[in-house]
Amino acid sequence: MRQTIFCLLALLAILAVLPGCGIKPWVKPYERHLLADPIMNFSRDPASAAYETHVYQARESARGAEGSQGGGCGCN
């Protein structure tokens, strides 16, 4: 557990320092219109995504890193 937290903190520290390295964005803001399309959302409808996560959480032992809301107990 401590090892996991340490790794996460170390990774964050590295990421916090990186902006000073002068990396330039390779996709310019005016080139991101396709990415802004609603069909490019990982989870377009939050209430629906939360429900689907809940359906799986209630029936599978795997949990976490779903990328969308879960919640409550596994009642259904």
Add this chain to the structure above:
Amino acid sequence: MRFTRPALLGALALLWGLMPLLAAVLPEDRSDALYHAYDGGGLEVNGPSILVRKQVSKNSSLSANYYVDSITSATIDVITAASPYTEKRTEKSVGVDYLFNKSIMSMGYTNSVENDFDAQSTFFTISQDMFGDLTTISMGYARGWDEITKTGDPDFKEDADRQSYSLGISQVMTKHMLLALNFQTITDEGFLNNPYRSVRYLDPGNANGYSFEPEVYPRTRTSNAVALRAIYYLPYRASIRGEYRYFSDDWGIRAFNAGVNYTHPIGKNWLLDFKYRYYEQGKADFYSDLFPYAQAQNYLARDKEMSSYSNQTFGFGVSYQIFPKGMRYIDKGSINLKYDYILFEYDDFRDITRSGFAPGEEPLYGFSASVTQLFLSIWY
């Protein structure tokens, strides 16, 4: 709770699905009114979910969710060791998001109530855009407290505490592609099994050849999950999304799931979604469909969610945009219908409702489920 697994810390992820991938902005003002229905394996669950989100100042947005599961259960676990039952679970959540430069801080609280299971959880997440807004880093912490009671046993009262640590990275890869990597560690401590579930063991003194005794789980559990997701804008207006997740815990369970989604607009108002997902897990170290004798080991499980099994989901969705030009205070809206067909196949959980077989020789269990969602979304 009779047919439930212990509460999971889901509140942490309240925002993960909403995290903006293109510069730090607050989530859109929208409301969803959803009706959900699950039917499979002798279990029927349905109810509403109402989600409302509104920006209340230049930098802050509030959200609230009201969710109900109305449950009628006559699953194989229930009919073989207990009685069919009905119950209701009500979950209420509130959350707030605060935007500060390129950071978004979010926190929330969730309360879930059943007749024999109360769960509370709270979360805090922070996300930060960097590298010309091509990268978003987010991390979160959540804590949950469960209180478990048992119908018919007023002296039974147990607790479980849960903690969750999350880290997420979203990355703009190209003009057409986004990538997201998520990690999550969850630790539980307390009463972690279902007080109504039993294991079976060989008992030559019983006419069936076996008897039941209560499950016993360890009082701690730690799990890790890592997931990689990518979404790609095709050469025409459509997107394809892929996902892979690997999971392991200190109960010996290893699992993975992989899936693909395809979204295809038709005209200006219609959107079609197609989905396939595969999930597979190995059993917990202390799981057995049939123990050799009573109290055969310290920890005992025969919960089919602890067994080796796989499932496949075939999904379809259709969305129709309404008010495309807006109407008074409404910017736009949509009506949505989703249907998932899920097929469950167990590798070492046997169907003991089938008669005429020796203990341990019964056919393996399997069932299919239908999951339907109908919802209205309004942006304002």
